[in-house]
Amino acid sequence: MLAELIRKPLTSEARDTAVTSVLLYVAGLVVLVLSTFKLASLQLTEAQLILGLLGAVCAAMQLIVMGLLVDIRGRLRGHGNAER
Numbered sequence: 001m002l003a004e005l006i007r008k009p010l011t012s013e014a015r016d017t018a019v020t021s022v023l024l025y026v027a028g029l030v031v032l033v034l035s036t037f038k039l040a041s042l043q044l045t046e047a048q049l050i051l052g053l054l055g056a057v058c059a060a061m062q063l064i065v066m067g068l069l070v071d072i073r074g075r076l077r078g079h080g081n082a083e084r
Contacts, residue, residue: 017074024067032060 035056
């Protein structure tokens with residue numbers, strides 16, 4: 001009985017894909033919001049502020065694109081949610 005319990009998987013690949021893509025979307029939003037608030041609180045020149053915001057947007061976009069890629073991978077493997 002214990003051996004069967006140990007062999008049983010804790011999660012499925014479909015759930016892992018869904019959770020990973022949602023976490024990446026949320027991380028992108030959090031990075032963008034927190035970095036914007038942090039940059040706004042600093043005494044920066046206009047050029048520094050623009051470059052900082054550009055970097056924050058790039059980092060957030062990378063996280064969102066990674067979330068999209070994970071979601072697409074899950075759909076191609078047949079594990080994704082068809083309703084999305």
